[in-house]
Structures are given as C-alpha cells and as structure tokens.
Amino acid sequence: MDFMVFQYPMISVQACLDGILLGILFALIAYGMALQWGVMNIINIAQGDLVILGGYIAYFMYLYGIHPAWGVIVAPIIMYFVGVGLYKLVINKVVDRDLFISILATFGISILFMQLMNFAFGADVVLANSGYGTTFLFDSAVVLPNSKIFSAFISILFAICLVIYMKKSKLGRAIRATAQNARAAKILGVDTEKVYAATFGINAALCGVAGALISITFTIHPYMGLPYTIRSFMIVIVAGLGNLPGVALSGMGLGVFEEFADYILGTEFRIGAVFLLLVLILVYRRFKLSRKREYLK
Amino acid sequence: MNKNLILYVAILFFGITAPFIFPAFKVQLSILCILIVLALTWNIQGGEMGYNTFGNILFYGLGMYLCASVQVGMFFPLAEWTESGGEKTFVHTPAQFFQGMAVGLVVAAVIPTIVAGLIGYAILGLRGHYFAICTLGLGVAAGEISGGIEIIGAGQGFTTPPFPDVGGLESRGEFFYFLSFGVLVLTFIAVRAIYSTRFKLILNAIRDNEDKAEAMGIQTMKYKIIGWMISAFFCGLAGGIMGGLVGYIDSTDVAFDGREMGVFMVLMAILGGKGTLWGPVIGATVFHIFKEGFWTFFLGWQYVALGVLIVVIVIYFPEGIMGWLREKFPERFGETIDEKDRKAQVELK
Numbered sequence: 001m002d003f004m005v006f007q008y009p010m011i012s013v014q015a016c017l018d019g020i021l022l023g024i025l026f027a028l029i030a031y032g033m034a035l036q037w038g039v040m041n042i043i044n045i046a047q048g049d050l051v052i053l054g055g056y057i058a059y060f061m062y063l064y065g066i067h068p069a070w071g072v073i074v075a076p077i078i079m080y081f082v083g084v085g086l087y088k089l090v091i092n093k094v095v096d097r098d099l100f101i102s103i104l105a106t107f108g109i110s111i112l113f114m115q116l117m118n119f120a121f122g123a124d125v126v127l128a129n130s131g132y133g134t135t136f137l138f139d140s141a142v143v144l145p146n147s148k149i150f151s152a153f154i155s156i157l158f159a160i161c162l163v164i165y166m167k168k169s170k171l172g173r174a175i176r177a178t179a180q181n182a183r184a185a186k187i188l189g190v191d192t193e194k195v196y197a198a199t200f201g202i203n204a205a206l207c208g209v210a211g212a213l214i215s216i217t218f219t220i221h222p223y224m225g226l227p228y229t230i231r232s233f234m235i236v237i238v239a240g241l242g243n244l245p246g247v248a249l250s251g252m253g254l255g256v257f258e259e260f261a262d263y264i265l266g267t268e269f270r271i272g273a274v275f276l277l278l279v280l281i282l283v284y285r286r287f288k289l290s291r292k293r294e295y296l297k
Numbered sequence: 298m299n300k301n302l303i304l305y306v307a308i309l310f311f312g313i314t315a316p317f318i319f320p321a322f323k324v325q326l327s328i329l330c331i332l333i334v335l336a337l338t339w340n341i342q343g344g345e346m347g348y349n350t351f352g353n354i355l356f357y358g359l360g361m362y363l364c365a366s367v368q369v370g371m372f373f374p375l376a377e378w379t380e381s382g383g384e385k386t387f388v389h390t391p392a393q394f395f396q397g398m399a400v401g402l403v404v405a406a407v408i409p410t411i412v413a414g415l416i417g418y419a420i421l422g423l424r425g426h427y428f429a430i431c432t433l434g435l436g437v438a439a440g441e442i443s444g445g446i447e448i449i450g451a452g453q454g455f456t457t458p459p460f461p462d463v464g465g466l467e468s469r470g471e472f473f474y475f476l477s478f479g480v481l482v483l484t485f486i487a488v489r490a491i492y493s494t495r496f497k498l499i500l501n502a503i504r505d506n507e508d509k510a511e512a513m514g515i516q517t518m519k520y521k522i523i524g525w526m527i528s529a530f531f532c533g534l535a536g537g538i539m540g541g542l543v544g545y546i547d548s549t550d551v552a553f554d555g556r557e558m559g560v561f562m563v564l565m566a567i568l569g570g571k572g573t574l575w576g577p578v579i580g581a582t583v584f585h586i587f588k589e590g591f592w593t594f595f596l597g598w599q600y601v602a603l604g605v606l607i608v609v610i611v612i613y614f615p616e617g618i619m620g621w622l623r624e625k626f627p628e629r630f631g632e633t634i635d636e637k638d639r640k641a642q643v644e645l646k
Contacts, residue, residue: 043426093612099426100349104563105611111556112604119597226437233430272441278434279420286422296427 010141015259017144023255024152025210025217027248028159029228030235032206038241039179039199040095042102046086047232048225049113050204054079054211055220056121059128062215068128071212072154076205083204087197095196110225117222127219151213158209162202163244175199179242227271234278237285237296309482316474323470327542329585330477334484334535335558336565336577338528341488343563344571345497346524347504348421352432354559355439356413356532357539358552360405362449364537365457365546367404368397379450391461398541405537406530413529417522424507433555440553455546473542480538484531485578491527492574500524504572560607561588568610570619579618 033047044050057078058071090109094102132146166172177185178195186192214220235254239246254277261273282296289295316323335357342348369378373387389397420431449455460469491497499520502510511517536552546552553559561584569580591602616624623630 043430090608090612100429101611101615103349103426103429104567105608107560108604108607108611110604111560111600111607115598115600115604119601230430230434230437237427266445268445269442272438272445275434275438275441279431279438282423282427282431282434283419286420290422295422295424297424 010138011263013138014142015263016256017142018148019256019259020252021144021148021152021255022258023252024155024248025213025251026228026231026235026254027251028155028206029210030232030239030247030251031159031162031244032203032210033229033232034236034239034241034247035175035206036199036203037236039175040091040196041099042091042094043099043106043233044203045103045106045229046110046113046225047203047207048228048230049110049117050079050083050207050225051211051214051228052117052220052222052225053082053113054208055215056117056211057208058212058215059121059126059220062128068130068212068216069150071128071215072209075208075212077208079208079211080201080205083201083207084197086204087200091200092193092196110229114222114225121222123222125219125221126215128215130216145217147217151217154213155210158206159244159248162206171195171198227274230275230278234274234281238281312478312482316471320467320470323467323474324542325585325589327470327474327477327538329582330474330481331535331539331542332561332565332585333578333581334477334481334531335562336569336581337484337488338531338535339562340566340571340573340577341491341500341524341528343566344573344576345492345500345504346521348521349429349563350432350525351429351555351559351563352416352435353528353532353562354436354553354555355416355432356409356529357536357558358436358439358443358548358554359409359412360533360536361540361546361552362443362455363408363533364398364401364405365455365540366449367401368394368458368541371397371400376448379448379455389458389461391463394458394461397458402534402537405533407533409529409533409536410526413526414522417525418518421518421521421525436553436555436559440549440555443553444548450546451548454548454551457540457544457546459544460541473538477535477538477542480531480534487527487531489574496520496523501572560603564607564610566617567615568617570617570621570623573617573619576617576619583618 029047029051033044036042036044054071054075057075058068061071061074062068086109090105091102094105130147130150132150135144135146135149136142137144166176174185174190174195175198177188177190178192178199182192185195211220231254235247235250238250238253254274257277258270258274262270265273285296315326319326335353339350339353342350342353366375368389369375369387372389372393378387416435420428420435423431443449445451460472499510499515499517502513502515503517503521507517540546540552543551565580565584566577567580568584569578570576587606588599588603591599595602614621
C-alpha cells in the first residue's frame with residue numbers, strides 16, 4: 001500500500017490524465033464489444049486477443065522499418081478480413097444459440113489465438129517505438145508521452161467516423177435495423193448473414209486499431225488479451241448497450257480507476273483490481289435490482 | 298438394479314487394482330480421479346442447475362493453498378518455508394506429514410465451502426452469461442491476487458512438503474492414488490445420493506425456469522447456495538490432493554489455472570453430457586486420454602489443439618456422449634417409445 005498519490009497532488013493529476021487517455025482506448029474496444037453484443041447477441045471472449053493481434057501487426061511494421069503509426073491504417077484492414085473469416089468459420093454457428101455457447105466457443109478461439117501468437121511472435125513483451133517524444137506539463141510535474149495523446153486522438157477520430165458511418169451508410173442502417181429486430185430486417189430484405197459478417201469484421205477492425213495504438217503506447221504480449229475483454233465487458237455493462245457517451249465516460253472512469261489502483265496497490269495487483277472491480281460492479285447491480293425483484297438481463 | 302450393482306463392484310474392483318496393474322500410470326490415474334471429481338461437481342452447477350460457472354477453479358485453488366499452508370504451518374514457520382533462495386532445512390517426519398495432510402484436507406474442504414456460501418450469496422443472484430463472466434473474473438482475480446501475497450510464495454510459487462521416506466519408492470504414488478480414488482468414490486456416492494432426492498428436482502426446476510420455480514414457492518437462492526457449497530467442498534478436497542501430488546503450487550499455472558483446469562472441467566462435463574450422472578465420468582476419462590495423447594505427441598501445440606477441441610465440442614457436440622447415446626438407445630435410459638411413433642419414424646426414414 002502506498003499513499004504517495006494523496007500527498008503529492010501532481011501524481012493524482014498525472015494518474016487522472018493517464019487514465020483518461022487510456023480509458024479512451026478502452027472505450028474504443030468496448031464500442032466494438034457493444035456493437036457485436038447488440039447486433040448478434042454474442043459475447044466475444046476473444047476480443048482482447050483480436051486487440052493483441054492488431055498490436056502485433058503494427059509491431060511487425062515497426063520491425064520492418066515502417067513507422068508503426070501506419071499500423072492504424074493497415075491493422076484494421078487486415079483485421080477486418082480476420083474477423084470476417086472468423087465469422088464464416090465459427091461465429092455464424094453460435095449466433096442464434098445460447099449465450100454461454102458463444103462464451104465458451106470464443107474462449108476456445110481465445111486460447112487458440114494466444115498460443116498461435118505465442119508461436120509466431122514469441123513470448124516476449126514488446127512495444128513499437130513511435131519516437132514521438134513527450135510533453136511536459138506544470139513545470140515537468142506531469143509527464144505525458146505524445147504517443148498517448150496521439151492514440152487518444154486517433155481513437156476519437158475512429159469512433160466519430162464509425163458513428164457517422166452507422167448513421168448514414170446503407171450498411172450502417174442495415175446493421176442498426178438487424179440489432180433492433182433481426183427477423184423484421186430479414187423480411188424487409190436485409191441480408192442478415194452479410195450484416196453479421198460485416199459487424200464482426202468491423203468489431204475486429206476496431207480491435208485492430210486499438211491494438212496498433214496499444215503497441216505504440218504500451219506493451220503487448222500474447223497472453224495479455226483477457227484483461228482487455230474483461231475491461232470492455234465491464235464498460236458495456238456499466239454503460240448499457242447502444243449508449244455511446246456512456247461507453248466513453250465509463251471507459252475513462254475505468255482508466256482512471258486503474259491508474260489509481262496501480263499507484264495505491266502496486267502494479268502486481270493491477271489486473272487483479274480490474275477483475276475484482278468487475279465482480280463488485282456485478283454484485284452491486286444484482287443487489288440493486290433484486291430489491292425490485294429483477295435481475296440483470 | 299442388479300446389473301448396476303455388478304457394474305459398480307467391477308468399477309470399484311478395477312479402481313483398487315488399477316495402480317498394481319498399471320504401475321507406470323499411477324500419477325495419471327490419480328489425476329484422472331481428480332478430473333472426474335471436478336467434472337462431477339461442475340455438473341451440479343452447469344448441468345443440473347443451469348448456472349455455467351468458470352469459478353469452481355476458485356475453490357480448487359483455495360483448497361490447494363490451504364492444504365499446503367496448513368501442512369507446513371502446523372510444524373514450521375510458513376514465511377520461512379516459502380522464502381525464496383537458501384536451502385530448505387525443514388523436513389517433515391512421516392507422522393508430521395500425514396497429520397498435516399489430514400488436517401490440511403479438512404481445512405481445504407471446509408473453508409472453500411464457507412467461502413462458496415458467502416460468495417454464492419453475493420453472485421448467485423446473477424443469471425446466465427453475467428454469472429459466467431463474473432465467475433470467470435473471480436477466478437482470474439484470485440490468481441492475480443494470490444500471486445502477489447508474500448506469505449504463500451507470491452510469484453515464485455510454493456513447494457509443498459515432500460513425501461516422507463516410508464514404504465519404498467512406490468508408496469508416494471500409491472498414497473496419492475488411493476487418496477484421490479477415495480475422494481472420487483466419496484464424491485460419486487454423494488452426488489448420486491443428491492441426484493436421487495428432491496434436491497435434484499429443485500435444481501432442475503431452477504435450470505428450466507427460475508421465475509416459475511420461485512413462483513411455486515421454492516426458495517431458489519437457498520438451494521443454489523447449497524448446491525454451490527457442495528461443489529466447493531469436493532473441489533477444495535480435490536485441490537488439496539492435487540497440490541500434494543504436483544508438489545509445487547504456482548498461483549496462475551497450477552492453483553487458479555483458469556486457462557487449463559478451469560476450462561477442462563467445463564469441457565469434460567459437456568463432452569460427457571451435462572445433466573447426467575455418468576456423463577462427467579465418461580467425459581473426463583475420454584478427455585484425459587485425448588489430452589495425454591495431445592500433450593505427448595504434439596508438445597507445444599497442445600493449447601492450439603485444446604482451443605480447436607473446445608470450439609468443435611461446443612459447436613458440433615453440445616449434447617455430449619451421453620446425449621448421443623440417449624438418442625441412439627432411448628430404451629436403455631428408461632424412455633419408452635410408443636409403437637406407433639416408432640413405426641412413423643421408420644416410415645419417415
């Protein structure tokens with residue numbers, strides 16, 4: 001336990017800013033989670049592993065001498081096809097079934113991805129150095145790497161583009177119609193199978209963007225996927241499906257929480273704190289709802 | 298009934314003689330017993346109650362740590378035992394080892410049961426996938442947190458007391474085999490007894506429609522908690538034995554190993570057929586044989602194989618072996634098919 005963070009206010013400012021920048025990234029991943037949950041009614045445990053895969057694409061570009069920031073363009077394109085392929089192979093068989101089937105099946109995919117990435121890229125913790133330097137605020141009391149600011153900016157940009165795309169384009173409208181009522185959409189001539197494939201592809205592409213940004217700002221490792229899944233699940237259940245400002249806000253809240261947990265409890269308990277927070281949120285909501293004799297649906 | 302009795306006696310006979318028939322596979326057979334126990338207890342939640350949990354690993358890991366801690370802590374200072382580096386100068390005498398093991402197993406069974414009651418009260422009100430994800434989070438959180446606690450070895454793990462030098466080289470394997478086989482028999486008898494009472498019907502009612510079960514006046518919460526506590530009791534015991542058998546406890550790779558043991562128990566129960574008494578037993582046996590084959594011949598690729606196996610079983614084989622048998626030979630399961638229906642079916646074919 002370390003309470004330095006309360007004695008020196010600048011550390012709190014640092015933690016808050018770090019947390020907010022980190023939280024914007026989480027919100028981007030959570031948006032993908034909310035999209036597929038809302039449209040296809042599946043929970044994708046492999047979400048975090050798609051993120052890490054996107055990170056490795058950027059890292060590889062870095063290894064071959066291309067600036068990793070281009071990964072933000074390349075990773076979503078590759079990941080879109082990975083997502084569509086995954087949908088065609090596995091996900092289309094779990095869409096209409098029990099949610100637990102989708103959880104377990106994607107858990108299998110997650111284990112598979114973890115191990116394949118471990119073979120392909122090795123078990124080292126890596127990061128793609130963007131060389132963006134750092135910004136100093138408040139007489140150098142707060143240090144912000146420019147890469148974090150860059151990643152937050154790109155995340156917001158992608159989120160805005162996606163929202164506009166969902167509102168205006170034909171496919172976006174088809175996706176929203178399927179989310180509202182898949183059967184009615186089918187009757188009205190929407191090819192739901194195609195919509196599902198596109199939704200999963202878009203989700204994977206979002207994960208790819210987030211992963212590329214994470215490989216620039218933080219570190220990636222083949223086994224680091226599950227915490228990202230849990231974070232995005234947590235953000236979605238706090239914000240609710242289809243509530244975009246809520247997703248952004250709770251993402252930032254989670255980021256700030258994590259930074260403070262990191263300072264106060266120590267880095268070794270960081271992931272543990274995230275998972276415990278999930279349990280606490282669920283327990284809190286369960287007791288709150290059970291007073292009205294309801295439960296989380 | 299008579300036929301069943303012969304079957305049980307044959308299995309019991311095989312179980313007792315197995316370590317002498319296959320002396321080279323004693324450790325594997327012990328692990329098989331533990332796996333069957335875990336699958337049987339998972340089935341109480343996942344199969345009968347309809348609460349798909351990833352959290353039974355919590356009790357398994359807790360039992361493992363508790364048993365080893367008690368076994369060491371009864372005779373030596375625990376902190377010095379788990380301290381890294383330096384030669385371990387503490388040696389358990391045979392009497393100390395067995396006493397410690399006995400007390401440790403009791404603690405390893407009782408405390409997880411209590412923990413299950415408390416946690417169950419908090420989270421068993423969640424339903425469906427929320428419960429599944431919540432228990433998944435609990436398991437991972439337990440692993441991460443126990444990996445940061447110094448007194449139980451933190452990141453570098455916890456070496457359990459070595460087996461004392463009694464009765465020759467073979468005695469260690471035999472001791473652990475009979476211990477785990479004993480727990481297996483105990484679990485099977487307990488689960489079978491539970492399944493023959495009204496308790497099972499209540500669990501099934503919860504699975505089929507919890508709201509209606511509640512409307513019928515069943516205190517569903519109470520029965521859900523009791524069901525989870527029963528699972529936790531045997532999971533804790535299994536964990537305690539497994540800790541001694543492996544000889545080394547690591548927080549995320551051995552004890553709270555959600556990626557392996559936590560998924561295995563779900564997979565075994567589904568492979569065998571959930572919601573049946575014999576399904577988990579058959580599933581665990583088949584799975585263990587497959588797993589050992591994979592682990593031996595595809596070393597390094599085992600997780601890839603595991604991932605593919607999960608996807609294939611879940612998508613193409615969700616009814617499991619027992620479900621398949623039931624469809625194939627309905628008469629064996631006490632289902633009578635009307636002659637007229639049978640004729641209609643034959644005509645359809």
